[in-house]
Amino acid sequence: MEWRSLLYYLSPPPDFGKGKVTLYATDWCPYCAKTRALLEQLHVPYKEYNIETSEEGRDQYQRLAGKGVPVLLIDGEVVRGFNEKTIVAALAQW
Template sequence: MAPIEFYALDGCPFCAKVESKLDELGVEYTTHSVPSSHAERTDVEEISGQTEVPMIIDPDHGVEGMHESDDIVEYLEETYGSAA
């Protein structure tokens, strides 16, 4: 299984929410810290067309560039949680 790629900004409460869920579920992931300036988030923009974080890529499930912390948490719960 390939780890989830997690793009986050230090100090971002929405990113912390996603990271907490990843840790709670014991999901393997790699964190990529992004710059605070949206204009410098070229990696994120190339993947998803947006500069918002948090963002995940889950190569094992064909997810590329999922945004919105609530959507990500719901996805993680459905895919890796006890209901999975």
């Protein structure tokens, strides 16, 4: 197991995502585009960070043990990758 993954399991996600939806993405990622489209289709307000151009976004992404994009932070819950059912289920708890 990679050290970042181990760190994620040993410590809970930071609280900077409480009460909101944050997308960590890139411009070129097709799954990021699908995630954006789903959030817009569901009329979910969200903040997006391009992890390649935003220092703040990249820092938060790394603190979440980010590996690959997209990463969604939904009220403190981390959703990695694009899986529509998982995203919708996490949003239902929000």
